Amino acid sequence: MTTYDDRASLTDLTTTAERVRTSVEGVIEGKPEVVRLSLTVLLAEGHLLIEDVPGVGKTMLAKALARSIDCSVRRIQFTPDLLPSDITGVSIYDQQRREFEFKPGAIFAQIVIGDEINRASPKTQSALLESMEERQVTIDGQSYELPSPFMVVATQNPVEMEGTYPLPEAQRDRFMARVSIGYPSPEAELQMLDVHGGISPLDDLQPVAHAHDIVKLIDAVRKVHVAESVRRYAVELVGATRNHADLRLGASPRATLHLLRAAKAAAALSGREYALPDDVQALAVAVLAHRLLPTAQAQLNRRTAEQVVLEILQRVPVPTADGGRAQGHQMPGGPAGPGGPGGPAGPLYGRQAGVRRL
Secondary structure, eight states, rough: OOOHHHHEEEEEEEHHHHHHHHHHHHTTTTTEEEEEEHHHHHHTTOEEEEEEOTTSSSHHHHHHHHHTTOOOOEEEEOOTOOHHHHEEEEEEEETTTTEEEEEEOOSSEEEEEETTTTSSOHHHHGGEEOOOEHHEEEEETTTEEEOOOOOEEEOOOOOHHHHHOOOOOHHHHOOSSEEEOOOOHHHHHHHHHHHSSSSSSSTOOOOEEHHEEEEEEEHHTOOOOOHHHHHHHHHHHHHHHHHHHEEEOOOOOOHHHHHHHHHHHHHHHOSBBBBOHHHHHEEEEEHHGGOOEEOOHHHHHOOOOOHHHHHHHSSEEEOOTTOOOOOOOTTTTGGGGSSSSTTHHHHHHHHOOOOOOO
């Protein structure tokens, strides 16, 4: 049964998340789904990769999210001459004390903005691997813990543009989700000219949540219940990418874990203490597509990883509330669609069904 403390945490989560969402949407016009995904990744303890052409607001989104939360923020401009020690830090010998002193790098912040991450060399990009996965940095055999919460929000330009390096597979796999902002609608662009024409919208942006609030919300997301049928559905979706004829590299077990964590965060943001197959479906493209590598033949046929994930969603049967399996299809409306808060399928996926908690 749901305890009073669980209900209070969920209420606090939705209230605080709504304040942060409203704050960020005041800067990023007409992209509510992108802002929601950013919040989902933050509460799921993941990292976000924003990929798009220059000038559509990638860095603005990262900065708006960071400034909406009262926590430490560092920005790293990735360039070809950036060194790994610029990110992680370096030990410097102090002649007066005759000992080495560690000077922390830019990674020692709660929200780290990596701007144009694919303009740095793969060696420099690899400096982020340990910190993103283990939330620590090891220098000269000494490990240093990173603060909590910790999130890397990285932006990158399409690899076809000049001066870019493709992100290594291990680096892409560390990002929980990838999102493209896209061009705004004409109405949103006109509103942007009216509101942002004179001053930067970030100048007046004030924090609406504290770092300790986010830590509590992350703990509340961990308690979201996931039924065994939903967990099995996530495993089958990821497993289908490993056997698909158009892919030469499928998603890793880390992708399965990220998909489940993101689904729990999405459920909490929708006001539910249990995840649904809808949550998994709505996040599958954002969480899985950037990890997949199409075959050469698929690239010749202009088959993208996103198209492959959508095809897998159509093929893999969806678990139903009565324990059966329906034909795979994409639920209309995502997590807020059928089976969402108050929907007919909701309670049977919750703790009332007597299924063990994750």
